[in-house]
Amino acid sequence: MTYTLWSIRHGTWKATDLVTLIGLPISAGSLAVAILALRKEAGNEADLAISWARTLARKVTEGEGLVRSQLLGKDFQRINLRYRLQAAPARPAKAPPVGRLFDAPPAAAPRRAPRPSLPDITNYYCGTKPARLVITGAAGAGKTVLTLELLLGLLKVRSDTDPVPIRVPLAQWDARMPLRTLLIKRLDDTYGCPAAQAGTLVDQGLVLPVLDGLDEMDPTLPDGTPDPEAPRARAALDRLNEYRDPDGLGAGPVILTCRTDHYVALPRTEALLDAALVTIDPVDTGAAATYLAAQTVGDPQRWQPLLRQLSAHPTGPHGELLATPWRLCLVATVYRRAGDPTDLLRHATQADLDSDLLGRYITDVAKNIENRHGYAPGQIHRWLHHLTSRLAPTPDNPAAGTDLALHDLWPLAGRVRVGATDALLSAALVSLPTLPFALHTGEPALFTALIAVLALGTGLAHAVPPLPRRLHLGRLPTARGLQDFAFSLAGGVLFGLLAGFGIKHMFHATSAPEVCLTAGLAFGIARGAMDAMAGEMEPREAATPRTVIGEAAACGLVGALAAGLAGGAAGASLDGLPGGLATGIAAALAVGLGGSQARRYVVFLMCSHRRLPFRLARFLDWSCKAGLLRHSGPSYQFRHRELQRWLTENPTPVP
Structure with a gap:
C-alpha cells in the first residue's frame, strides 16, 4: 500500500500495478484460509463442553442471583x-x-434434630x-x-x-x-x-x-x-x-x-x-400475619387491627386476598412507613385491592427509596407506561412481551422517524466536519466528491438498524471472522473502483481511480478487521443492558482509529496534510459510526424527548434498585407481570 501511494504521488503508476493491487485481497484471503485449516482447538469435544459448562454455570449463578435479590428487595425475610x-x-x-x-429447621432445635x-x-x-x-x-x-x-x-x-x-x-x-x-x-x-x-x-x-x-x-x-x-x-x-x-x-x-x-x-x-x-399453596393466614408483622417500621400499632382481623377470620375474604407473596409484598411496601393498613379491609374483591395497592406503589417507592435524581412519581409512571408499548402484542406475536433491551427500544419513537433521523445525522456527521479541509486541498472538487459519496453511503447504510457488536480478538482467525473480513475488503475495493471512475468522468481527475482504489482498499482492510473482531467467542460475564451499548461504542472507536489512519495516509499521499485530514476524518467517522448500537440508541433518545428521560439507562437501573424492574441478562423486565399489565392499562397515575 505504501508503494502504491508513493507511485501515485510521483506519477509512476502502471496498469500492472493495478492488477497486483486487486490481487492483494485474494492472496490475503487464501493465506487466512490456510491458517484457519491449520488451527485446531486442543481437547476433545466432551472435555471442552465440560469446561464451557463450568464457566457458564458461574455466569448463570451471578446473573440469576442478582434477579433473586431484586425480587426479594432489601428485606431478606422470605415466605x-x-x-x-x-x-x-x-x-x-x-x-x-x-x-x-x-429447608428451615426450628429456631430452638436440639443439636441433633431430625431433618424436616x-x-x-x-x-x-x-x-x-x-x-x-x-x-x-x-x-x-x-x-x-x-x-x-x-x-x-x-x-x-x-x-x-x-x-x-x-x-x-x-x-x-x-x-x-x-x-x-x-x-x-x-x-x-x-x-x-x-x-x-x-x-x-x-x-x-x-x-x-x-x-x-x-x-x-x-x-x-x-x-x-x-x-x-x-x-x-x-x-x-x-x-x-x-x-x-x-x-x-x-x-x-x-x-x-x-x-x-x-x-x-x-x-x-x-x-x-x-x-x-x-x-x-396459598399463603396461610398465620404466615401472612407473621410476614406483615415483621415489616413494621415506626409505630407497630398501625398493623394490629389488620393482624387481629386476619387471626380472627383465617378463612375470611381478606385472608384469601392476602394469600399471595406478591400482594403481601405490595402491602408491606405501601404501608411500611405510613398509612393505615386497616384501609385494606374496605376492599372486597381482588381487582379493587390490586388497583388500590398498585396505584400507591410507585408513589411510595419514589418516597421510600433513595431518589437523588429527583424522579417524580408521575414521571416514573408515564415513562414506564411508555416502555410497556414496546411489549404490546403484535399480529405476529399475540402475547405480550417481557424483555426491554436498550439497543432494541428504538421503534418506540417511530421506525421511519428514527431511521430517517439516523441516516441524515450520520451523513451530516461524516460530511460537515471534513468539508472545510476538502475545500483547502489542491483538488477541492475531487475531495468534496469523495466525501459526498462516503457521506451518502454512510447515511443509506444507517437507515437500517444495526445488530449488537462486541470486540473479541479470538474471532479474527475463525471461519466467520474471515468471511466478514473478506466481504468488507471486497466491498472497499469495489467502492474504490466505482467512486474512482465516477469521479474521473465527472471531474476529469486522471489519478482518481488509483487514489480511490487505494483509499477503498485501506478502508476495506480497516473495516474488515473491525467486522472480523466484532463478535463473541467465549462464555463471558453475563451481558448487562449497559455493556451491550458500551461495547458497541468501543467497537466503533477501534474501527474509527484504524480507518482514520488508513484514509489519512491515502489522502496525504495525494495532497499532503489537508487531503490527509479530509479523508482521514471522513473515513474515521464513517467506520466509527457504522453498525453502532450506541449511535442508534442516542438517536432514539433524541427522538423520544419528553416521553423518556435522556439518561434512560440510569433511570432503568434506579427502577431495578427500587423494585419496579429487574435485570434479565442483557434486558430489563418488570418485577411482576401484574405490574406490567397494570401500567399498560393505566397511561396516567391513578388518583
Missing part, C-alpha cells in the same frame, strides 16, 4: 412457600407428595423421576421465586457432568423454532456463547431448560379467562414432549412454569408427559 403434587393428566413422573421452598420431613425445592426436584417438573400457581403465588430458588440450588450442588439450568422466558417463543434452537439463541443472547459452543452444550446434555411462563404465550379471551385453544402453548408442549435426553431413550429433563388456571384450561390431551405437576 416458605409450600406446594403439592397434583394428579397429572397423563404419564406422571414419580415425586414426593409435598415440598417447600427452603418436607424436602426443599432442590431435593424435591432431584427426587423427581424422570426429571420433568411443571410448577403451577395463581398470579403472584411465587412461581418465579420458587423457580429461581430451584435453579440456584441446582447450581450449588452441581457436578461437572450435571446440566446447567438456563431460564428462558416463553412469551416470545415461536414454537415452530425447535427447542434446541431456542436454547442456543438464549445462550448466545444472554451469556455470549457462540452458536457452535451452545450447540455442543445442548447436544451433550449440559443444558437444563427452565421455561418460564407457558401462560404468557397466548392472549386471554375477551372476558379475561384463559383460552383453552391456546395454539402457541399447545405447540410448545408438543415440542417439549418430543424433547429427549442425549441418548435418545428417555424424556429430556425440563422445568416448566404456568399459571394454574391456564394449565387446567388446556385439554387433558395437551400436557407435559412424564412430568410431575405441583401447585403452590
